[in-house]
Amino acid sequence: MFTGIVTELGTVESLERSADAARLTVRSPRALDRVRTGDSVAVNGCCLTVADHDAETWTADLMAETLDRTTLGALRPGDAVDVEPALALGDRLGGHLVQGHVDGVGTVLARTPGERWDVVEISLPAALARYVVAKGSIAVDGVSLTVVHAGESAFTVSLIPETLARTTLGARAVGDRVNLETDVLARHVERLLAAGVRTADLAPTTEVGP
Template sequence: MFTGIVEELGTVAAVEDQGDAIRLTIRAEAVLADAGLGDSIAVNGCCLTVAERDQDTWTADVMQETLDKTSLRGVRPGDRVNLERAVTAATRLGGHIVQGHVDGVGEVLRREPSEHWELVEVSLPPELARYLVDKGSITVDGVSLTVVEAGERSFTVSLIPETLARTTLGVRQAGDRVNLEADVIAKHVEKLLAGHLPARPAAEED
């Protein structure tokens, strides 16, 4: 489990194509302080397992399912990525509960800079719209954010200078793909209430 508070920007050092998977090597500092084999580290919001590590890099195996469902497909050496270690019992929950299980991929639609913050609109897969509410939580590329306005096809978030400086969201441009994870609490509530709610139209079914 994660909190969506990015610890550092890592750099993709190598990508080894294995046909139906890749081995992804990332250069980092903070997340390697206590990382061991088998530990979980979120990369742009995707929970990956440390398979190898040395002094300044770590390697994870990324399976086809992850490549098909996330923006890690097409990642290249030199790309910057958001990194966060899994939480511990003593960790502050600074963001919200994040599983590192990407629900879908959105696209940055527009950016509106202001003097002290920036408004960003991101497209939203229609099946995720029901989980977003104004002032609710959404994870974008592993960053815990508050929804400003939730629509059926897109949503907006406001990015403070800290987020712009310390995460990949500071450089994402219109057309860039980003990983999205909806609030897991909303998904559990829907599951528990499923028997008491009217059936969704077939076009909305997952």
């Protein structure tokens, strides 16, 4: 589990492709202060498992599903990536609950600079539109953001100076593709409603003695 608060801007060292997989190596020495082999780390919002590491770099294996459903397969050496190690029990939850399971890929449609922030419009796959609401949360390339406007095919977010300076979103241009993860709570509520769960079934019960 992650929080959508990027720990470090890492750098892609290499992406070695095979027929249906890839091996990604990232340089992110700050994140490695709390990462060991077998731990989970989010790269641009996608949860990966550390297969090997040294003092400054770590490596993860990308399966076909990851390459098909995220932007990671298009990474090149030298690219900056958003890096966040998984939460430890008791860590502060600064953003929102993020699983690192990418729901879909969007494209930056427009970028409007403000006095101290940028407003960015991103396309939204039709299947995800029902999970995105104004003032709700969404993870874009692993960054926890608040939705400003939500439409059927796009949404907008405002990027504050801290986000512009410390994440890859500061450099994303029109036409760039980004990983999207919608609010997991919205997906669970939808599943419960689809199953016909009544409100009364979810309410706690209090036993009263004779």
